[in-house]
Structure formats: structure tokens, C-alpha cells
Amino acid sequence: MEEREIAFLTVPFGPQHPASGHFHALLKVDGETVLELEPHPGYLHRGFEKLMEYRVHPQNCVLVDRADVLDPFSCELGYANAIEKIAGLEIPERGRYIRTIMAELGRILSHITWIGVLSMVLGFDSANKIAWGDREKILRLNEIATGGRLYPCYLCIGGVRRDISREFVDETSKALDYLEGQLSFYDYFVFKNETFVMRMEKVGRMSAKEAIDLGATGPNLRACGIDYDVRKDEPYEVYPKVEFNVITREEGDAYARSLCRRDEIAESISIVRQLLKNLPDGPYRVELGPGCITLEGESYFCLESARGEKCFHVVSDGSPCPYRVKIRAPSFLHTLSEFPYLARGSTIADIPAIYWSLDSCPADMDR
Amino acid sequence: MSIFYLIVFPGFISLFLFSLLCEYIDRKVTARLQSRVGPPFYQPWADFIKLISKESLVPTMADRKRFTAIPIFGIAAVVTAFIYIPLWSTKSPFPFTGDIVVVIYLLSLPTLLLFLAGWHSTNVFGTIGATRGITQLFGYEVPFLLALLSPALVTGIWSLSGILNYQVEHTWFIAYLPLSFIVAIISLGGKLERIPFDIPHAAQEIAGGPFTEYSGARLALMHLMLDMELFAGSALIAALFLGGFDYIGVMPGLAGSVVGFVVFLIKTLIVLFILICIKAAFARIKIDQVINMSLKWLAPMALIQLLITVGLKFAGVL
Amino acid sequence: MRKMGYLSDKFSRTFTPFGIVKNLFRKPMTLQFPYESLPPVEGYRGRHVLDLDKCNGCCICCMICPNKAIGLVDFRGRKYPQVNLGKCCFCQLCEEYCNVKAITLSKEAMMVTMDKESAILGPEALSKLPTQ
Numbered sequence: 001m002e003e004r005e006i007a008f009l010t011v012p013f014g015p016q017h018p019a020s021g022h023f024h025a026l027l028k029v030d031g032e033t034v035l036e037l038e039p040h041p042g043y044l045h046r047g048f049e050k051l052m053e054y055r056v057h058p059q060n061c062v063l064v065d066r067a068d069v070l071d072p073f074s075c076e077l078g079y080a081n082a083i084e085k086i087a088g089l090e091i092p093e094r095g096r097y098i099r100t101i102m103a104e105l106g107r108i109l110s111h112i113t114w115i116g117v118l119s120m121v122l123g124f125d126s127a128n129k130i131a132w133g134d135r136e137k138i139l140r141l142n143e144i145a146t147g148g149r150l151y152p153c154y155l156c157i158g159g160v161r162r163d164i165s166r167e168f169v170d171e172t173s174k175a176l177d178y179l180e181g182q183l184s185f186y187d188y189f190v191f192k193n194e195t196f197v198m199r200m201e202k203v204g205r206m207s208a209k210e211a212i213d214l215g216a217t218g219p220n221l222r223a224c225g226i227d228y229d230v231r232k233d234e235p236y237e238v239y240p241k242v243e244f245n246v247i248t249r250e251e252g253d254a255y256a257r258s259l260c261r262r263d264e265i266a267e268s269i270s271i272v273r274q275l276l277k278n279l280p281d282g283p284y285r286v287e288l289g290p291g292c293i294t295l296e297g298e299s300y301f302c303l304e305s306a307r308g309e310k311c312f313h314v315v316s317d318g319s320p321c322p323y324r325v326k327i328r329a330p331s332f333l334h335t336l337s338e339f340p341y342l343a344r345g346s347t348i349a350d351i352p353a354i355y356w357s358l359d360s361c362p363a364d365m366d367r
Numbered sequence: 368m369s370i371f372y373l374i375v376f377p378g379f380i381s382l383f384l385f386s387l388l389c390e391y392i393d394r395k396v397t398a399r400l401q402s403r404v405g406p407p408f409y410q411p412w413a414d415f416i417k418l419i420s421k422e423s424l425v426p427t428m429a430d431r432k433r434f435t436a437i438p439i440f441g442i443a444a445v446v447t448a449f450i451y452i453p454l455w456s457t458k459s460p461f462p463f464t465g466d467i468v469v470v471i472y473l474l475s476l477p478t479l480l481l482f483l484a485g486w487h488s489t490n491v492f493g494t495i496g497a498t499r500g501i502t503q504l505f506g507y508e509v510p511f512l513l514a515l516l517s518p519a520l521v522t523g524i525w526s527l528s529g530i531l532n533y534q535v536e537h538t539w540f541i542a543y544l545p546l547s548f549i550v551a552i553i554s555l556g557g558k559l560e561r562i563p564f565d566i567p568h569a570a571q572e573i574a575g576g577p578f579t580e581y582s583g584a585r586l587a588l589m590h591l592m593l594d595m596e597l598f599a600g601s602a603l604i605a606a607l608f609l610g611g612f613d614y615i616g617v618m619p620g621l622a623g624s625v626v627g628f629v630v631f632l633i634k635t636l637i638v639l640f641i642l643i644c645i646k647a648a649f650a651r652i653k654i655d656q657v658i659n660m661s662l663k664w665l666a667p668m669a670l671i672q673l674l675i676t677v678g679l680k681f682a683g684v685l
Numbered sequence: 686m687r688k689m690g691y692l693s694d695k696f697s698r699t700f701t702p703f704g705i706v707k708n709l710f711r712k713p714m715t716l717q718f719p720y721e722s723l724p725p726v727e728g729y730r731g732r733h734v735l736d737l738d739k740c741n742g743c744c745i746c747c748m749i750c751p752n753k754a755i756g757l758v759d760f761r762g763r764k765y766p767q768v769n770l771g772k773c774c775f776c777q778l779c780e781e782y783c784n785v786k787a788i789t790l791s792k793e794a795m796m797v798t799m800d801k802e803s804a805i806l807g808p809e810a811l812s813k814l815p816t817q
């Protein structure tokens with residue numbers, strides 16, 4: 001039997017590339033159709049989990065926000081909660097409220113950054129520039145509360161490291177009002193823009209069963225119609241006391257994922273408003289006493305980061321350093337199992353759209 | 368005198384100056400639309416001089432002479448097209464019947480040259496960009512020709528000077544052919560590979576397309592070719608639809624010519640402003656969507672407009 | 686009827702993005718540094734400041750630093766910390782764990798330098814208060 005040979009080009013996608021972040025993939029292309037996508041992760045691998053075994057717990061707390069650069073509060077929250085679960089610490093109410101406020105602000109920041117980068121790879125220059133200007137409002141809030149813009153080093157074992165001031169509460173209310181106005185701008189300029197819809201509709205479609213098989217979590221899963229959110233199903237911090245909706249959509253394509261994230265920004269704004277209204281007084285940190293924290297035990301803590309479900313598995317054997325830390329990063333499965341599956345059969349022009357609609361952070365994937 | 372026309376005005380040197388001014392206005396207004404500040408007025412000059420002073424590399428498997436010849440051919444084509452557009456009176460420096468067809472043909476040369484540039488680059492990205500560029504040519508060239516030739520088809524005059532004469536005596540063609548004006552501007556955006564049609568050199572996916580292997584002085588000449596094409600295309604649409612130099616109360620003599628030229632510049636900038644707004648408002652669309660849109664919406668729009676105007680003319684209304 | 690709704694959707698989606706033109710009449714959101722900038726906030730984690738009288742050379746700050754950016758040197762007969770700003774991650778753990786609050790982080794953020802050696806600040810350089 002004769003076999004037809006298909007001549008194909010091998011096109012590299014990144015890592016030095018405006019569209020791929022720091023992620024390398026090889027595309028096998030026939031004309032404009034992608035036959036196969038081979039991901040090569042590891043460009044940003046720093047040996048994070050191993051390095052955490054050589055540092056004591058307070059040092060790990062300030063370094064762990066580099067494990068997911070675009071949503072650092074989720075990493076700090078996860079590590080602190082995992083250690084507190086082993087130690088059996090009770091965090092005061094004000095500390096919990098402040099932690100939840102910062103986690104939700106981090107989610108808004110991550111989603112606005114995502115709008116900016118997605119627009120850049122679609123060639124949508126204007127939305128990219130305007131989104132990166134809107135980020136500045138939240139980075140200013142970070143600066144007021146924690147002293148640093150991108151790496152907050154704020155949530156620690158026992159609560160938060162400083163109290164929030166009156167200035168922070170005022171600035172946050174102003175910033176949230178501004179962001180709500182910007183959401184209506186993004187609605188008519190980005191999400192209902194004819195060219196954006198043309199690029200994203202019916203692209204990268206996943207059914208519900210495929211999404212579960214491929215290990216999707218977060219907005220990627222909720223866009224396929226499955227109602228799973230760690231904040232509702234296994235609540236942590238103050239989430240049992242706030243009212244919010246879990247956003248789901250039915251179609252499962254890139255446009256549905258985008259609309260999911262846009263609605264999540266609106267939900268997070270309302271959560272922060274509720275929390276600021278009900279903020280209690282009192283201590284914000286548990287005093288741990290002098291000396292190093294030594295723990296013995298094991299814990300597994302899950303939380304909902306902006307990308308999906310992030311879990312921390314910490315094993316401690318009585319020494320000041322943890323014995324093993326394992327971070328379940330949501331971007332790992334998004335990039336390594338969903339992306340090649342969805343990319344097969346699409347065109348080259350769809351590849352950046354699919355990749356960024358899955359919202360994967362290369363720092364999170366490689367750790 | 369013809370040497371003066373070819374080299375100084377409205378030939379190479381003045382087109383060079385105007386195209387850099389055009390690029391500055393493009394970047395500044397785009398920046399203000401995106402609520403940024405934008406570059407200062409000398410930025411295109413600075414970019415040009417910087418690029419010329421850098422080293423220009425040619426890939427080993429590519430032919431040096433052809434690599435260098437491509438942008439020079441492109442600039443020659445665009446300058447030749449520009450001198451046939453009447454700038455300050457109804458007569459261009461070298462008018463003849465049928466020069467409108469020559470101008471449109473010469474303005475389509477840069478796209479073919481970009482295809483050659485991408486092909487000669489022996490680079491994967493260059494090949495993909497070149498193929499996309501030629502595919503896009505199939506799309507927008509049909510509505511572009513239909514829209515730009517509709518003044519000639521309606522009046523039966525096939526020289527730019529004659530068309531301008533007609534507009535001075537009657538009204539500007541934008542009153543007769545508004546849909547053709549819109550189709551012409553959108554297709555010009557496609558020809559110039561501006562967003563939303565910049566898929567051939569989509570930097571975010573294929574890192575430059577045909578321009579990937581160009582550097583130094585050759586890249587400076589490529590950018591210059593694109594800027595000149597921008598200005599020449601806008602000037603052509605201003606001459607055909609907005610009446611060129613025509614304004615209320617035309618004065619005779621040298622003062623009249625100078626004022627007429629300034630009015631022409633203003634009309635070109637109006638066309639450029641519409642192109643900039645289209646660039647700022649949209650994302651990039653895929654290649655099959657470009658062809659779809661051109662042949663499904665733009666070409667029928669131009670055809671319908673043509674049929675309506677010719678029909679009205681036959682009925683004696685116009 | 687559904688086709689009409691789809692077409693009118695497409696039509697409005699093509700024209701509403703032009704609403705961005707109103708940005709032309711607003712001030713741009715760029716702040717042109719260094720002529721205009723946001724004022725630094727209280728509590729910003731900037732350059733370290735050392736109080737030479739309070740420091741007792743206990744080297745807790747050296748031990749707690751996650752990147753080992755603080756070392757101890759001899760100065761005026763006692764041991765004082767020396768900070769390598771290139772390695773420092775500005776996490777404020779040294780200030781938090783210092784028992785006498787001798788080392789603090791100030792608001793100074795302009796620490797750019799062209800050579801690596803000048804990024805290592807000894808006790809004398811650290812004791813100078815920031816000029817901002």
C-alpha cells in the first residue's frame with residue numbers, strides 16, 4: 001500500500017517570542033493547519049520545591065510568591081494555610097478578613113493582566129495598553145498595604161504582617177469604583193468587539209467530559225458547564241460568610257472562557273466590597289513566640305487561585321525546614337495536556353488565542 | 368523642470384518628508400487613542416537614522432543583490448505612482464489618459480515585493496508571512512479596484528486630471544459614491560497591512576513575517592516604502608473622492624496653488640485619521656476571515672454602489 | 686428572525702468599538718517619569734537604614750535573610766551588617782526579626798547603579814539616612 005507523504009514545516013513557538021510568555025513548543029504545520037503540538041516545558045524551572053527544603057518557614061513564606069508571578073497572593077495563602085493546618089493555629093478574624101480581601105484583589109489583578117496579554121497576542125494593541133494602565137490601580141493598592149508592588153511578602157504564618165490603614169480602605173473603594181467603570185468599557189470595546197468575537201468564538205472547544213479527563217480546573221472547567229469552585233465546595237478563610245455566584249457557561253470555547261473571567265472580575269469586586277463593609281476590629285496576627293517554628297505532620301490544602309485549583313502538600317518532620325513541599329500548579333495541566341489536545345487541527349493563527357484563553361502562567365507551570 | 372518634479376517636488380525628497388510626517392501623526396494619534404502620550408515629532412527621523420547606522424545582515428543562503436534590490440524597487444514604484452497624483456491643480460506633472468490604472472498597478476507592487484522578500488529570507492516565518500501576504504492580495508484587491516475605479520466607470524474619464532476637473536465643475540465624488548469611499552478606505556487598510564489586516568507580518572505569532580531577516584539600512588528602506596505607500600494611498604483616495612485641492616473660492620496664481628496644496632494635505636490627513644481610528648479599534652483577524660469579509664461584504668458593497676450610481680446616471684437624475 | 690438578530694448584533698459590534706475616540710479628549714494616563722511621579726507611600730520596602738548605636742551585632746538579620754544578602758563586617762571595632770542590594774529581595778524579614786530595631790527599611794527606591802561593587806553597602810553607607 002502506498003503512503004502519501006505530507007510535507008510539513010516545523011515552526012517554533014517561543015520561548016523568545018512576543019506571544020508565548022516563556023514557554024517553548026514545536027508546531028508541526030501543513031500550510032496553515034497545525035498537525036501536532038509538542039510542548040517543551042522547563043524554561044523557567046528554578047527547582048522551587050527543592051529549594052524550599054533548605055529554608056525555614058518564615059523565609060519560605062516571603063519567597064513562595066515567586067511560584068506564580070501573576071497571582072502571588074494565592075501562593076502565600078496556600079503555604080501559610082498548609083503550615084497552620086499542621087500546627088493547628090487559629091487565626092484572628094481580622095487577619096482572615098484581610099487575607100481574603102488581598103486574595104480577591106490578586107484575582108482581579110491576574111484577570112486584568114490576562115485581558116492585556118490576550119489582547120496583545122490577538123493584535124489588539126489598544127486593549128493591551130489600556131489594561132496595563134488599569135493594573136496600576138491595584139498595584140498601587142498593593143503598595144499601600146504591603147510595601148511592594150508585585151511581590152507582596154504580606155501573608156505570613158499566623159496572619160498578616162502589618163495592619164491595613166484607613167488610607168487603604170479609602171483607596172480600595174475608589175479603585176473598585178474605577179474598575180467597575182472600566183468593566184463596562186471592556187464590555188463594549190473588547191468582549192463585544194466584532195474582531196475579538198471572530199477570533200475567539202468556536203475556537204478551542206472542550207466538552208465537559210474532555211475537560212474533566214484533561215484535568216482542567218478554574219474558569220477553563222467552569223466554561224464547559226461544570227459547577228466546581230473550591231471557594232464554594234471546600235471553603236477556606238472567610239468565604240462561607242460572603243455571598244457570590246459561581247460563573248459557568250455552556251459552550252466551552254475560548255470566548256466562553258473569556259466571558260467567565262470577565263464575570264469573575266465583577267464577582268470579586270462585589271466580594272471585596274462586602275468584606276470591607278464587615279471588617280472587624282481586633283488583632284491581625286497570632287504571636288508565635290521566639291525561636292524557630294518546628295512542626296511535625298503533613299497537610300494538604302486546596303485553594304482557588306485565578307488560574308484554577310492550587311494545592312499545597314507540606315510534609316514536616318520536626319526540623320525548622322519542611323521535609324517536602326509539593327505545589328499542584330493549575331497551569332501545568334492546562335499547558336501540557338489541554339493545550340496540545342486543543343491545538344490539533346487548528347490553524348497557526350488560533351494557537352496564541354487558545355494558549356492565552358487557557359490562562360497559563362509559565363512561572364506557575366515550571367516552578 | 369521634469370528633473371525637479373521627479374526628485375524634489377512632488378518626487379522623492381518631498382514624499383520622503385511627508386511620509387515621515389505621516390508616520391509621526393499615525394503613531395501620535397494612535398497613542399492618544401490608547402490614552403498614552405506618544406512619541407515626539409522627531410521620532411520617525413530618529414528611527415530612520417538609527418536603523419541606517421546599524422549593521423545589515425543577510426542570511427547565508429539568500430542572494431545579497433536581490434535582498435537589497437527589493438526595498439529599492441518598492442520605493443521606486445511608490446514614488447513613480449505618487450508623481451501622477453495631482454497635488455495643487457487639476458494637472459499632475461505628467462498627465463496622460465489612463466494614468467489612474469498605472470497608479471493603482473504601481474501601488475500593488477509593494478505587496479508582491481513583500482512576498483519576494485519573505486520567500487528569499489529562507490526562514491520559516493518569512494515563508495509563512497509571504498504566503499499569507501499573497502493570499503490577502505486575492506482578498507482586498509477586488510474591492511479596492513472596484514471602489515477606486517468607480518469614479519472612472521461612472522463618468523467615463525480615465526485620467527486623474529480629468530476626474531479632478533469633473534469634481535471641480537460638479538460636486539466631489541463622495542456625494543455620488545459614499546459606499547465606494549468606505550470600501551476604498553477599508554481595502555487600503557488591507558493593502559497596507561494595517562490592523563485589522565496585518566496578518567502577514569503578525570509579530571505576535573510569526574515574529575515578523577517577511578521582515579524577519581531584514582536589519583539595518585535594508586529594514587529602514589522597507590519601513591520607508593510602507594510609509595510612502597501609506598501617504599500615496601491616502602493621497603489617491605483624497606484626490607479621487609474628496610476633490611483633491613478643491614475648496615470654496617479657488618484663487619488663481621501661485622498663492623492659489625499653495626493654498627490648494629495645503630487643502631490637499633488636510634484632506635489626506637482626514638483619510639489618514641479614519642485609517643488610524645480603524646487601526647485602534649480592532650484586533651487582527653485571521654486570513655480566511657479576511658478573504659471571507661472582502662468577497663462577501665466589501666466587493667458586493669462596491670458593486671451595488673456602482674450599479675446604483677450608473678442606474679441613476681442613465682435615468683438622467685445625476 | 687434569528688438571522689436578523691445575528692446580523693444586527695454583528696453590525697453593532699462593528700461600530701461600538703469606535704467609542705474609543707473619546708480618549709482623544711481626555712488626559713493620557715501616563716506619568717512622565719522623572720518629571721512627574723506618584724509619591725512613595727509610607728511603609729514602602731526600600732533601602733535599608735542602619736542605626737549604628739542600637740545595633741549589638743547579634744547577627745539574627747544575617748541568619749534570617751532568605752537570600753544570604755547580609756554579612757557581618759568589622760567597623761569601628763564592632764561587628765555590623767553589610768547588605769548586598771543585588772541579592773536582597775526586600776522582604777523586610779531582617780527588620781521584623783531584629784530585637785532592637787536597628788535595621789529598618791526606608792522609602793528610598795532609587796538604587797540603580799552601573800557596577801556591582803557599589804551595590805554592596807557597608808555599615809557606614811547604610812547609616813546615612815535617605816535623601817528623599
